[in-house]
Amino acid sequence: MKVKVIVTLKNGVLDPQGKAIQQTLNGMSFSEVKEVRQGKYFDIEVSTTDEKKARTKVEEMCKKLLANLVIEDYKIL
Amino acid sequence: MKVKVIVTLKNGVLDPQGKAIQQTLNGMSFSEVKEVRQGKYFDIEVSTTDEKKARTKVEEMCKKLLANLVIEDYKIL
Numbered sequence: 001m002k003v004k005v006i007v008t009l010k011n012g013v014l015d016p017q018g019k020a021i022q023q024t025l026n027g028m029s030f031s032e033v034k035e036v037r038q039g040k041y042f043d044i045e046v047s048t049t050d051e052k053k054a055r056t057k058v059e060e061m062c063k064k065l066l067a068n069l070v071i072e073d074y075k076i077l
Numbered sequence: 078m079k080v081k082v083i084v085t086l087k088n089g090v091l092d093p094q095g096k097a098i099q100q101t102l103n104g105m106s107f108s109e110v111k112e113v114r115q116g117k118y119f120d121i122e123v124s125t126t127d128e129k130k131a132r133t134k135v136e137e138m139c140k141k142l143l144a145n146l147v148i149e150d151y152k153i154l
Contacts, residue, residue: 006083006118021119021142030138034122041083041116042098047109061107065098 001049003058004077007067008039042066078126080135081154084144085116119143 009015015037022036044061048054055076062074086092092114099113121138125131132153139151 008118008120018119024142025138028141030134032124032134033138034124035120036122037120039118039120041085041118042095043085043112043114043116044110045112047111057107057109061102061110064105065101 001046001051001054003044003046003054005042005044005058005062005066006039006075006077007042007062007072008075009037010071010073013071040066078123078128078131080121080123080131082119082121082135082139082143083116083152083154084119084139084149085152086114087148087150090148117143 018036018038021038022033025033025036044058046054046057048057058076059074062076063069067074095113095115098115099110102110102113121135123131123134125134135153136151139153140146144151
């Protein structure tokens with residue numbers, strides 16, 4: 001089964017990449033854009049068919065590799 | 078209001094970054110991981126409060142800047 005994960009910067013952590021996108025959008029006449037924060041998305045195919053087990057495994061992967069918990073949060077969709 | 082967007086590579090487009098993550102996970106004793114595909118996530122704050130308008134604007138942003146439609150798909154959450 002597939003498990004989807006979003007990793008985002010914690011609130012308060014500077015996001016220069018998001019800022020650059022926001023400024024570019026503003027310059028492209030999208031003046032209504034107030035803030036952009038960029039994150040990462042992972043689509044993980046695991047061989048387990050048990051949803052609960054799969055989510056537990058993916059949570060472990062997030063903690064160990066996919067997210068830097070000092071500055072990032074993860075969310076399993 | 079906030080609009081969330083996920084940009085992913087189209088099926089069939091090679092994803093070496095995802096492959097590297099998969100191999101690393103396999104090497105970390107997560108042998109159940111069959112495939113990883115990485116994408117981008119955007120959290121966009123727009124000044125519009127009308128949801129439909131906001132989504133239409135964000136869709137335009139995806140087409141013009143956030144996604145490369147030749148190799149990527151976008152999904153507005």
